[in-house]
Amino acid sequence: MEKQEYTITLYTENTIGMINRISIIFSRRKINIESLNTSPSEAEGIHRFTIVINETEEVVRKLCRQIEKQVEVLKAYYNTNDELIWQEQALFKVSTDVVAEKAPIERLLREYGAHAVVIRSDYTVFETAGHREEIDKLTAALAEYNLIEFVRGARIAIIKDSEGFHRKLKEFEQSEPAQEVVENEFLNKQDKVFTM
DSSP states (O other): OOOEEEEEEEEEEOOTTHHHHHHHHHHHTTOOOSEEEEEEOSSTTEEEEEEEEEEOHHHHHHHHHHHHTSTTEEEEEEEEGGGEEEEEEEEEEEEHHHHHHOHHHHHHHHHTTOEEEEEOSSEEEEEEEEOHHHHHHHHHHHHTTOEEEEEEOOOEEEETTOOOHHHHHHHHHHHSOOOEEEOOTTSOTTOOEEEO
16 A cells, blocks of 8 residues: 555643643654644633644554543544645744835745745744745745744644534534433332432
């Protein structure tokens, strides 16, 4: 099997040391993490990890099963880029003088959907979001105009054919058997036995 880029999405309880326990699973298998993002999810108290790696599908499948064995991990999904809607965010710091003097840089920033977030007399910071290839092209182009600083955020992704983990969690809660009250003639009227 051939290696390709996979995005692993984990839903976990928000506990201390979770990133460490997950990263140990990757390092034991000698798998490099290309990108890691963690944030709250749509379900209260549940965090979402988005991890990008280059591996074979068989390795990724086994990895997800191993990660799900962690007590605090509720679910692990893996997807190819075609199965996701994804973006990365980037910030670029360039000299304000260069931006003011060069019309091509203004066209370039508009072409990539970049907009100014800070304008000072000595520098201007632009922000954009897109796929890695688009951000790489913009970075290379801005390098010709004395790019002072550049930083890229980790991938964020939504699975195209997913109804969201929150809905699955609700369905799971509803599928659990409801507690029913059992009357027992030997118990006092106030006492009741709960069964599952």
